[in-house]
Amino acid sequence: MKCKSCGGEIRLTDKTCPYCGRLLTETAGHQAEPEAFQKKSEKSKGGLRKALSDNIPIVISAVVMLLLIVGICVASYISENAYHFREDAMRRESVKKYDEYSVKIQEYLDGGDYTGFSAFKEYHNIAEYEAPYDELNQLWDITKVYTRLVSAVESALIQGPEAKLRDQDSDVFDVQMAISRFYDEFKWNQSKIDADPYKDRMYDMKKKADIILKIYLGMDDAAREAYFEASDAKQKAYLEEVILHD
């Protein structure tokens, strides 16, 4: 307890405050029977110590249990979100390695190899839409639909002589969708593309898409125009003829 006068720490058996010397009246009861007080106090302390020592193993076990439960929750959380952790780590890595990666990206672009560029971006989980890669935003978008076009056309057309037939309706649908996605994306973003520093690359991609339609789907410039003006059903019928005929 504390002395009312100076606030110093006093014991129940003190007659005067050891700090200010004040006569302590508040401890009078304890001073009257100091031995009884001490015995009672020792008994209480002993009881407390015994209770504590008896329960220590249970308390430790409970603490361990709590820690184990927390550990299981953390491990489950990491497991559930591992994909995002990995992705985030790779994205941060791609920002760190910008100098190295930008040289490689430039090589792909200089070679007009946009599917390679897209594959590089996917594999290294480049932090698209984030600085310092954000200047490539529009190019990423067009490359995605261009790569989809390449994949759809090659998947539908390149079959061995004894190929087991795939779902041909699905092949035709994929090609039709991929064509419309690429040309629509280009048309809808025309003004952005024209103002983009990578405008030439995107026009080159469109030129290559035209070539794909020409050499693999038999559409010259006039046929391509006619294809885009035709209804969905007619577009489908044209692609069915080309893909199924092959």
Place this chain on the structure above:
Amino acid sequence: MTKKVILGISILINLVLAYFLIQGVIDAREELKFEYVEQETLRPDSLRMYLERENYGVAASLSHPIRGGAEIDELDEDYYLLGEYADTLFLKAIFEKSGDTATATACDQRLAEIREKMPAYSELLDKIEESVKKTIRE
């Protein structure tokens, strides 16, 4: 219930929890390992199946990520190279038409490298080459 019984039960529960924790840590470590080829678009089993079914175009499409630098397990490398061969042939025709002569030449070199690397598959490579040629309309 005596304290000993409570302690015994809690130790048992802790043992079970410890087992789950160890299992959880092992699972988390596995999940955190980045195996692009296994976990992303490249699946060796699918690729093998498409090659066996002679759907070379699908195999070509599945092998795109290799050109982005994906590392392939040695055991599965042949399948991916066959897919890449079809993909490179398909793209080479586009590069030739678009005037990217250097890239078309690089494609030729890559095709030659794959052929050199896989002499046992020369018949299959011929078949793939024929299949791609057949799709070109001009």
